[in-house]
Amino acid sequence: MQLTQRAKQVDRRPMTFVESLYLWNIAKGMWITFTHLFKKRPTINYPEQTRSFSKVFRGLHVLNRDAEGRENCTACGLCAVACPAEAITMEAAERLPGEENLYREEKYAAKYEINMLRCIFCGLCEEACPKDAIYLSQTFAPANYGRKGFIYKKDELLIPHPVNDPQGYQKAREEKSGKVK
Amino acid sequence: MLLNIYIDWAFVLEKFLLVAVIVTLSLVIAMYTTYAERKVAAWLQDRRGPNRAGPFGLLQPLADGGKLFFKEEIIPLASSKFLFILGPSLAMITATLTSAVIPWGTSLHLFGRDISLQIADVNIGILYIFGVVSLGVYGIMIGGWASNNKFSLLAAIRGASQMISYELAMGLALIALLMMTGSLQMSVIVKNQVANGWHIIYQPLGFLIFFVCALAECNRTPFDLAEAENELNFGYHQEYSSMKLGFYLFAEYINMFISSAVMSTLYFGGYDIPFVNEAAWNIDANLLALIGFAVLMAKTFFFLFVFLWIRWTIPRFRYDQLMNLGWKKLIPLALINMVVTAAVILWLKK
Ligand code: SF4
Ligand code: SF4
Numbered sequence: 001m002q003l004t005q006r007a008k009q010v011d012r013r014p015m016t017f018v019e020s021l022y023l024w025n026i027a028k029g030m031w032i033t034f035t036h037l038f039k040k041r042p043t044i045n046y047p048e049q050t051r052s053f054s055k056v057f058r059g060l061h062v063l064n065r066d067a068e069g070r071e072n073c074t075a076c077g078l079c080a081v082a083c084p085a086e087a088i089t090m091e092a093a094e095r096l097p098g099e100e101n102l103y104r105e106e107k108y109a110a111k112y113e114i115n116m117l118r119c120i121f122c123g124l125c126e127e128a129c130p131k132d133a134i135y136l137s138q139t140f141a142p143a144n145y146g147r148k149g150f151i152y153k154k155d156e157l158l159i160p161h162p163v164n165d166p167q168g169y170q171k172a173r174e175e176k177s178g179k180v181k
Numbered sequence: 182m183l184l185n186i187y188i189d190w191a192f193v194l195e196k197f198l199l200v201a202v203i204v205t206l207s208l209v210i211a212m213y214t215t216y217a218e219r220k221v222a223a224w225l226q227d228r229r230g231p232n233r234a235g236p237f238g239l240l241q242p243l244a245d246g247g248k249l250f251f252k253e254e255i256i257p258l259a260s261s262k263f264l265f266i267l268g269p270s271l272a273m274i275t276a277t278l279t280s281a282v283i284p285w286g287t288s289l290h291l292f293g294r295d296i297s298l299q300i301a302d303v304n305i306g307i308l309y310i311f312g313v314v315s316l317g318v319y320g321i322m323i324g325g326w327a328s329n330n331k332f333s334l335l336a337a338i339r340g341a342s343q344m345i346s347y348e349l350a351m352g353l354a355l356i357a358l359l360m361m362t363g364s365l366q367m368s369v370i371v372k373n374q375v376a377n378g379w380h381i382i383y384q385p386l387g388f389l390i391f392f393v394c395a396l397a398e399c400n401r402t403p404f405d406l407a408e409a410e411n412e413l414n415f416g417y418h419q420e421y422s423s424m425k426l427g428f429y430l431f432a433e434y435i436n437m438f439i440s441s442a443v444m445s446t447l448y449f450g451g452y453d454i455p456f457v458n459e460a461a462w463n464i465d466a467n468l469l470a471l472i473g474f475a476v477l478m479a480k481t482f483f484f485l486f487v488f489l490w491i492r493w494t495i496p497r498f499r500y501d502q503l504m505n506l507g508w509k510k511l512i513p514l515a516l517i518n519m520v521v522t523a524a525v526i527l528w529l530k531k
Binding site for chain 2: 020021022023026029030032033034036037039040041042043045
């Protein structure tokens with residue numbers, strides 16, 4: 001029974017003397033490889049050239065600040081609940097008088113950790129967040145020497161301060177590439 | 182009683198320098214053949230190849246060599262130590278010895294002396310090459326035997342039987358050539374070609390057989406059964422580490438270089454510049470010698486490229502295919518080639 005249109009009978013005839021010298025077939029093969037000398041190489045020279053990610057690429061997390069530089073996160077824990085990999089841990093604290101310029105809400109995350117070895121970069125935390133406080137950027141976690149180094153703390157996650165470090169903030173916004181308004 | 186031996190010190194110095202230059206040259210070329218191998222492999226596979234160490238990755242061989250030197254030296258407990266060290270040394274020595282009889286060019290005229298660009302113009306040049314090359318088998322055999330490892334031993338046996346089988350066909354192909362020149366002396370063979378045209382024109386089949394056998398002698402794909410990675414792990418040098426491994430790998434590249442040079446010398450006119458009669462040029466003899474040397478090098482590099490090209494095109498032969506090809510195809514063909522050549526020579530002489 002023929003299963004496909006492309007089925008081809010295998011030629012099992014014994015080799016003729018000329019064939020058994022292999023020369024002609026080798027010459028054919030060598031011609032094929034020779035033509036490859038002149039083909040365009042698809043390689044991208046990685047550290048010098050990079051390929052842009054797709055628009056919807058989900059990379060490393062960033063904890064957002066608002067325009068005045070206050071942290072958005074209110075430690076509601078919705079991201080941790082949404083996270084299928086249980087990668088997020090946090091500890092909440094109450095904003096004290098005089099800290100209004102640091103935290104936007106009355107409650108904030110004193111400790112906020114994401115374990116990048118557990119994270120599957122699904123982006124559910126970003127979708128769960130009611131405060132627009134976390135989003136996934138277009139970079140990925142660099143290599144590290146120990147497991148501990150992959151548990152990202154607040155200082156690694158927070159976006160640079162828009163007033164104190166406008167350049168860093170701008171760069172981080174660009175990496176975000178228009179995902180959050 | 183004092184033996185009064187006259188020693189021509191200038192001669193000794195000249196030969197010594199020549200030996201040093203040629204050995205260094207073949208080492209450097211072997212080094213860069215490893216680089217070329219990786220580059221050519223990459224190009225044939227649409228990749229880029231090494232390009233990180235230095236411009237275009239040109240320092241890659243140095244980095245590789247340095248790495249090998251710093252590797253830990255391991256001599257297996259159950260091996261026989263003397264033979265274990267002798268193996269790679271022998272491979273290296275025989276690889277470098279062969280270059281002695283190849284005429285690298287005509288002669289330079291310096292300081293009122295004629296300096297021949299051939300280390301030793303012995304009248305049994307080709308026999309010498311054959312002798313030394315067949316010594317190379319011992320490097321592989323001893324290495325494989327001394328390692329005290331099944332895979333190494335198997336590979337060594339394979340390598341040895343392969344080399345011996347193909348040496349036969351190689352020798353037979355050469356006999357036809359020798360009948361044409363009537364001499365075993367390398368310089369005479371080249372001069373014969375300068376006068377009468379390259380031997381490839383008269384001996385295409387002989388060259389083909391010689392070339393196939395040279396591939397087998399150098400343990401190159403498609404005849405690299407002695408180091409078949411996927412069936413014998415790594416072949417005869419499996420237990421070797423550090424620079425001893427480096428020597429084995431390096432000897433292979435030197436062998437490639439030398440056999441390319443031998444092929445260019447025997448069949449492609451050696452230092453003869455094709456399509457012109459350089460004797461009529463009326464330029465400085467030294468310059469001419471250097472041009473001849475460059476021409477020989479160009480031919481050699483071409484063959485080196487073919488070696489690499491073949492390696493990255495053809496898969497390895499199965500062992501029975503290898504033996505069939507050697508004994509049932511190449512040897513009869515070489516015999517026919519020899520008989521026909523002999524008949525034609527007799528007929529022409531009549
Ligand atoms: S991206 Fe997904 S897995 Fe990673 S922290 Fe957010 S919700 Fe968890
Ligand atoms: S990041 Fe968003 S979801 Fe997570 S605790 Fe902070 S405010 Fe809540």
